[in-house]
Amino acid sequence: MNEYQTTAVNARMKINAVLAAGLQPEDTDELACAVKAGTVAGAHCWVEELPGCAPRARGTAYGKGWDGGIYAASGLLVSTADGLYRQRGRAIVIRRCRAANVVSLGEPMAPA
Numbered sequence: 156m157n158e159y160q161t162t163a164v165n166a167r168m169k170i171n172a173v174l175a176a177g178l179q180p181e182d183t184d185e186l187a188c189a190v191k192a193g194t195v196a197g198a199h200c201w202v203e204e205l206p207g208c209a210p211r212a213r214g215t216a217y218g219k220g221w222d223g224g225i226y227a228a229s230g231l232l233v234s235t236a237d238g239l240y241r242q243r244g245r246a247i248v249i250r251r252c253r254a255a256n257v258v259s260l261g262e263p264m265a266p267a
Contacts, residue, residue, distance in 0.1 A: 170183065170186075170187055170190075171183045171187070172214055174186065184242075184243075185243050188239055188240065188242040188243035189240070190242050191239045192236045192237075192239035192240040192243065194238075195232055195235050195236040195239060196232075196236045198232055199229060199232035199233055199236060200227060202228050202229050202232060203225075203229055205221075206221075206222045206223045206225045206226070207222065208221070208222035209222070
C-alpha cells in the first residue's frame, strides 16, 4: 500500500469516527463514496483542460500522443467516478433494505 492509500484509509476512518456520533454506518459510507466520486470528478475536470498543452517543441506526433493520453486518462477518471458513485447507491440500497427488515420484523406474523 502506498502513502496515498494509507492516507486515504486513515482519512476514511477519521471521517467515520467523527460522523458515527450522529449517523448510521451506511450514512457515513454513502457520504464517503460521494466525497470520493466528487474528488475524482474534480481531477477529471482538471485533466480535461490539458489537451493541446503539449510542448510544441516536441512536434506534432508528440502532441497527438499527449492528447491521446489525456483522453484515455479522462475516460478512466469518468469511469472511476461513476463506479464510486454506484458504491454510494449500494450504501443507500443497503440502508433501505435494513430499514425494511426492521419494519417487517416488527409486524405480526401472518397465520399459517
